[in-house]
Amino acid sequence: MTESTSQSSPPEQKGGPYRIKFEPRIDEPSRWTQYLVSFIALIVALILGAALIAIAGGDPIKSYIHIAKASFGSLGVLSDTLVKATPLILVGLACTVAFSMRLWNIGAEGQFYMGAFGASAVVLIPLLPADTSPWIFIPVMLMAGALMGAVWGFIPGLLKAYLNVNEIITTLMMNYIALAWVNFFIFAVWSERGFQMSSMFPKTAWLPRLANYAESIPIFRGLTTHMGLIIGLIMAVVVAFILYRSKWGYEIRLIGDNPRAAQYAGINIKRNIILVMMLSGGLAGLAGMSEITGVVHRLQGSISPGYGFTGIIIAWLARLNPFAVVVVSVLFGALLLAGREIQPSGIPKMMQGIILVCLIASEFFLRYRVRIMRLAEEA
Amino acid sequence: MTLSNTNTQGVADELVVEMRGIVKEFPGVLANSHVDFDLRRGEIHALLGENGAGKSTLMNILAGLYRQEAGIVRVKNQEVRFSSPRDAIEAGIGMVHQHFMLVPSQTVTENILLGLDEPRFILRLQEYENRIAELGNQFGLIVDPGAKIWQLSVGEQQRVEILKMLYRGANIFIMDEPTAVLAPSEIDMLVENLRTMTKEGKSIIFISHKLQEVMAISDRVTVLRKGRITAAGIETKSVTRKDLAKLMVGRDVVFHLEKIVQEPGEVILSIEDIHAENDKGLPALRGVTLQVRAGEILGLAGVAGNGQRELAQIISGLRECTKGRVLLNNERISNRPVRLAIDRGMAYIPEDRTHVGSSPNLSVTDNVIMKTYRKPPLARGLAIDADAATGFAEELKETYDIIVPSVETPVRLLSGGNLQRVILAREISGQPSALIAVQPTRGLDVGAIEGVQKLLLEQRENGEAILLVSEELEELFALSDRIAVIYEGKIMGIVSDGDLETIGLMMTGTPLEDIRTQGA
Numbered sequence: 001m002t003e004s005t006s007q008s009s010p011p012e013q014k015g016g017p018y019r020i021k022f023e024p025r026i027d028e029p030s031r032w033t034q035y036l037v038s039f040i041a042l043i044v045a046l047i048l049g050a051a052l053i054a055i056a057g058g059d060p061i062k063s064y065i066h067i068a069k070a071s072f073g074s075l076g077v078l079s080d081t082l083v084k085a086t087p088l089i090l091v092g093l094a095c096t097v098a099f100s101m102r103l104w105n106i107g108a109e110g111q112f113y114m115g116a117f118g119a120s121a122v123v124l125i126p127l128l129p130a131d132t133s134p135w136i137f138i139p140v141m142l143m144a145g146a147l148m149g150a151v152w153g154f155i156p157g158l159l160k161a162y163l164n165v166n167e168i169i170t171t172l173m174m175n176y177i178a179l180a181w182v183n184f185f186i187f188a189v190w191s192e193r194g195f196q197m198s199s200m201f202p203k204t205a206w207l208p209r210l211a212n213y214a215e216s217i218p219i220f221r222g223l224t225t226h227m228g229l230i231i232g233l234i235m236a237v238v239v240a241f242i243l244y245r246s247k248w249g250y251e252i253r254l255i256g257d258n259p260r261a262a263q264y265a266g267i268n269i270k271r272n273i274i275l276v277m278m279l280s281g282g283l284a285g286l287a288g289m290s291e292i293t294g295v296v297h298r299l300q301g302s303i304s305p306g307y308g309f310t311g312i313i314i315a316w317l318a319r320l321n322p323f324a325v326v327v328v329s330v331l332f333g334a335l336l337l338a339g340r341e342i343q344p345s346g347i348p349k350m351m352q353g354i355i356l357v358c359l360i361a362s363e364f365f366l367r368y369r370v371r372i373m374r375l376a377e378e379a
Numbered sequence: 380m381t382l383s384n385t386n387t388q389g390v391a392d393e394l395v396v397e398m399r400g401i402v403k404e405f406p407g408v409l410a411n412s413h414v415d416f417d418l419r420r421g422e423i424h425a426l427l428g429e430n431g432a433g434k435s436t437l438m439n440i441l442a443g444l445y446r447q448e449a450g451i452v453r454v455k456n457q458e459v460r461f462s463s464p465r466d467a468i469e470a471g472i473g474m475v476h477q478h479f480m481l482v483p484s485q486t487v488t489e490n491i492l493l494g495l496d497e498p499r500f501i502l503r504l505q506e507y508e509n510r511i512a513e514l515g516n517q518f519g520l521i522v523d524p525g526a527k528i529w530q531l532s533v534g535e536q537q538r539v540e541i542l543k544m545l546y547r548g549a550n551i552f553i554m555d556e557p558t559a560v561l562a563p564s565e566i567d568m569l570v571e572n573l574r575t576m577t578k579e580g581k582s583i584i585f586i587s588h589k590l591q592e593v594m595a596i597s598d599r600v601t602v603l604r605k606g607r608i609t610a611a612g613i614e615t616k617s618v619t620r621k622d623l624a625k626l627m628v629g630r631d632v633v634f635h636l637e638k639i640v641q642e643p644g645e646v647i648l649s650i651e652d653i654h655a656e657n658d659k660g661l662p663a664l665r666g667v668t669l670q671v672r673a674g675e676i677l678g679l680a681g682v683a684g685n686g687q688r689e690l691a692q693i694i695s696g697l698r699e700c701t702k703g704r705v706l707l708n709n710e711r712i713s714n715r716p717v718r719l720a721i722d723r724g725m726a727y728i729p730e731d732r733t734h735v736g737s738s739p740n741l742s743v744t745d746n747v748i749m750k751t752y753r754k755p756p757l758a759r760g761l762a763i764d765a766d767a768a769t770g771f772a773e774e775l776k777e778t779y780d781i782i783v784p785s786v787e788t789p790v791r792l793l794s795g796g797n798l799q800r801v802i803l804a805r806e807i808s809g810q811p812s813a814l815i816a817v818q819p820t821r822g823l824d825v826g827a828i829e830g831v832q833k834l835l836l837e838q839r840e841n842g843e844a845i846l847l848v849s850e851e852l853e854e855l856f857a858l859s860d861r862i863a864v865i866y867e868g869k870i871m872g873i874v875s876d877g878d879l880e881t882i883g884l885m886m887t888g889t890p891l892e893d894i895r896t897q898g899a
Contacts, residue, residue: 245762250752258738265749266718
């Protein structure tokens with residue numbers, strides 16, 4: 001990476017007015033420049049956030065230290081952070097897959113709920129008796145969750161592929177249907193003694209937690225991190241393989257970058273729209289399944305504080321890199337967890353927004369280089 | 380060859396526009412080289428030339444969109460220097476572009492008023508609508524001022540564009556290929572409108588590359604070729620279509636490529652009675668029949684927009700035809716998936732390198748594997764063998780002299796010539812049995828052109844059947860064994876001996892039989 005700015009003008013002792021000029025970058029910014037720009041954007045976001053906290057009457061530095069402590073300070077809170085990060089990883093991957101093909105699936109939230117519903121149905125219909133071995137229970141629930149999420153992705157995919165219906169609208173609208181669908185079941189069908197929740201799942205249908213192994217490994221005592229994290233990590237590897245190593249992923253990237261070239265290369269775009277929406281929905285469905293069987297252990301309302309929408313932000317911040325999704329999810333998990341300690345809603349949500357805005361704004365610096373020059377020099 | 384203005388008494392007529400010694404340069408291209416042009420009051424002056432001859436550049440200078448490097452422009456005997464289209468409109472010059480600049484969701488009146496200082500704040504629409512209707516009636520430009528633009532036909536939209544300029548007080552009109560977008564009945568209507576306008580004292584510059592129209596409509600004609608004047612303001616009546624064709628196409632002899640004599644083999648690609656529509660649903664091809672043999676280059680000449688693009692798309696499977704079929708080695712490939720044509724050995728170098736032929740943000744490697752990634756050795760089960768792909772790209776980079784720092788570089792950073800090499804390398808390396816190349820050298824510099832042309836000749840020697848679509852007649856002459864000429868979706872004739880005049884006539888709509896019978 002050559003930064004011509006540093007060598008172009010020997011400092012002159014002229015002073016006078018300066019002029020800032022933006023020039024389009026001709027060459028590709030290096031990977032390090034990209035990371036550096038993102039990092040600086042994050043710092044700027046934290047400074048703006050600090051200002052916000054200060055205006056709200058808090059002490060920014062204390063607040064930040066508190067956030068850090070409350071999310072990474074001990075093994076216990078780190079475990080809680082990872083629990084929060086788990087669904088984020090999966091929805092982040094869901095959005096990553098769709099966005100790689102420029103399919104704007106903003107329905108991960110609905111697909112999350114349908115995944116939770118699918119997994120719950122296995123227990124609550126019941127498809128399997130309560131004393132089924134976890135070795136059967138969990139895989140079946142995994143499949144049911146992924147399947148329901150995939151169905152919720154399939155419908156907008158089909159509409160987009162054959163009728164060219166805007167997927168942003170359909171996926172968004174289907175979020176509301178999913179929510180109402182789940183509500184119907186917890187209010188009416190699976191309601192436990194009139195409460196808006198189902199009965200507790202049998203222990204055999206719980207994803208194993210670290211705490212389960214505390215007897216043999218004492219350090220795991222009280223740790224709530226569950227198998228969903230492993231599922232998330234495995235899926236990150238799977239998605240990375242699909243996107244960067246497989247024929248299918250090549251097609252996805254080609255369609256995403258230039259659909260006309262993809263068509264010219266003989267790629268079936270309609271089929272890929274449907275398949276990618278299903279994969280995306282399936283991943284979000286897995287997130288719902290993991291949350292319901294790993295944390296909540298029953299079907300109820302408000303199982304997601306907007307995970308599906310946070311997934312959009314995460315995918316974007318990770319620049320659609322599946323491994324970066326994992327890292328960003330952990331940071332957002334921390335923000336979700338520790339943010340609550342500052343204020344249940346409000347400030348932490350605003351922080352998320354500020355970070356996103358700063359990062360998106362920083363893209364500008366990847367496309368343009370800034371030159372600060374004296375007016376005299378310009379002539 | 381230059382015809383000079385023999386009409387001396389014409390000086391007496393009032394000149395409304397005079398352009399003298401106009402020079403305009405774009406990076407690497409001299410678009411206008413000392414061009415003179417003038418326009419008399421109340422005439423229709425045609426500006427004729429092939430694509431890229433510099434017609435639009437010259438007119439964009441007059442309309443204030445570009446500034447010339449040298450030369451002067453006088454409007455009504457006053458020297459002008461426009462720095463924006465606004466200045467030009469104030470001087471009474473209005474340009475109607477080929478692509479309309481209208482807001483579809485707004486009404487005719489709203490579009491016409493857009494950007495004007497009047498009305499200031501309160502919009503008394505009814506009053507303005509009446510005024511515009513009146514103006515329309517005066518010039519026979521009938522259009523409902525209250526209609527929304529999207530409801531109008533293309534011809535009506537064009538009338539709105541003209542009205543827009545009339546409303547702004549223009550009396551010099553530049554019409555940039557106004558008939559290109561119109562249906563035949565609408566063309567008649569337009570011609571009538573233009574005649575009414577000239578009767579009312581307006582002057583019109585009519586940019587076109589269609590001889591027939593120029594002959595029918597214009598009073599005088601100026602011909603440009605490669606940025607230079609080949610005929611300056613000659614009376615249309617005084618020239619024949621043949622003369623104009625010659626002036627437009629020119630007869631430069633180019634460097635000769637090594638083309639070995641070889642007997643073509645059997646028919647590989649057979650195009651049979653193809654009919655098709657263009658994107659607007661108008662007929663683009665009306666019964667095209669062509670055969671390309673192994674080891675032969677069949678050139679397809681014609682001015683752009685006569686169905687070449689659609690034909691190439693049908694052969695490659697990107698467009699469906701309404702009638703007829705395309706056979707590759709006796710197997711039908713038309714109206715079938717693109718995949719099939721690719722698998723059967725149909726290579727395609729599209730006209731649009733950046734939007735169709737390549738994927739700009741993907742690497743050179745990803746771009747060269749576009750047609751081969753599905754099969755071993757590149758494919759390994761569901762995966763793509765990254766090492767094999769990189770190796771393949773490195774190999775092509777060496778073989779085809781693609782100049783790029785690394786095969787991981789995104790292709791949008793490549794120059795036009797290098798990008799074309801990437802595409803050629805990809806298409807040729809698959810050892811196709813037939814190849815269709817559309818404008819393969821357009822926009823490339825001389826060195827790159829030669830490289831591309833040599834590659835095509837090599838493929839011919841390898842026994843491929845090549846269909847070369849080009850507007851560069853020199854290129855077609857240098858490379859082709861036979862040349863077919865397409866005009867408005869029909870083949871006007873196929874010749875194997877290069878006769879520029881005949882081809883020029885065919886390109887402008889005279890079938891080969893007519894030329895032969897007239898000549899006999």
